[in-house]
Amino acid sequence: DAMVIQNPRYQVTQFGKPVTLSCSQTLNHNVMYWYQQKSSQAPKLLFHYYDKDFNNEADTPDNFQSRRPNTSFCFLDIRSPGLGDAAMYLCATSRGASGRYNEQFFGPGTRLTVL
Amino acid sequence: AQTVTQSQPEMSVQEAETVTLSCTYDTSESNYYLFWYKQPPSRQMILVIRQEAYKQQNATENRFSVNFQKAAKSFSLKISDSQLGDTAMYFCAFMKHDSNYQLIWGAGTKLIIKP
Numbered sequence: 328d329a330m331v332i333q334n335p336r337y338q339v340t341q342f343g344k345p346v347t348l349s350c351s352q353t354l355n356h357n358v359m360y361w362y363q364q365k366s367s368q369a370p371k372l373l374f375h376y377y378d379k380d381f382n383n384e385a386d387t388p389d390n391f392q393s394r395r396p397n398t399s400f401c402f403l404d405i406r407s408p409g410l411g412d413a414a415m416y417l418c419a420t421s422r423g424a425s426g427r428y429n430e431q432f433f434g435p436g437t438r439l440t441v442l
Numbered sequence: 443a444q445t446v447t448q449s450q451p452e453m454s455v456q457e458a459e460t461v462t463l464s465c466t467y468d469t470s471e472s473n474y475y476l477f478w479y480k481q482p483p484s485r486q487m488i489l490v491i492r493q494e495a496y497k498q499q500n501a502t503e504n505r506f507s508v509n510f511q512k513a514a515k516s517f518s519l520k521i522s523d524s525q526l527g528d529t530a531m532y533f534c535a536f537m538k539h540d541s542n543y544q545l546i547w548g549a550g551t552k553l554i555i556k557p
Contacts, residue, residue: 358543360543367531369548369550370547372545377543417487423543429475429541430477431489435485
């Protein structure tokens with residue numbers, strides 16, 4: 328089945344130690360998103376790629392970076408995690424056409440713990 | 443700017459009952475899409491139902507249906523014959539027709555189905 332895969336599902340890191348989360352998709356979608364979701368809150372969009380074009384949300388901290396080496400993979404790098412960065416990180420994809428075909432498909436998420 | 447409001451932080455009903463989750467939104471756009479997403483505990487976010495604003499007919503998906511009132515800017519979700527597996531966070535979301543990425547999310551409603 329076509330899907331969005333996130334690895335690892337659970338990640339523990341130390342305060343200030345860089346960490347990378349990965350996302351892959353078999354849907355061949357143009358757009359890939361990274362969201363941060365804190366407990367019982369709505370997802371907050373960090374950035375997205377439309378093909379190779381990177382789009383950063385204005386309030387995304389510089390501590391968060393992303394890479395998309397090819398259509399299938401996208402990475403979230405947190406350069407110096409702080410305690411406030413502990414959250415669920417969701418990857419999503421969409422076709423990229425405007426309108427109804429821009430339904431977003433989500434991965435299972437990576438829960439990040441910062442010690 | 444668009445906003446989405448879910449006024450019920452938490453609801454609980456008995457299994458097999460019908461429950462309605464409310465969502466209101468604010469926009470000056472005439473053409474847009476509305477979504478209900480479901481996020482079960484420790485599981486991934488999935489799309490429950492979508493509604494195109496230009497369609498007067500309310501969307502339905504099996505036990506899930508919406509009451510879309512465009513003039514009132516209201517988009518409620520009705521779950522009939524509720525099941526234990528319906529226990530989840532439910533998020534209402536808005537997207538402009540010409541947007542290719544940005545979902546505006548409500549704060550979510552935690553729905554608990556009791557046996």
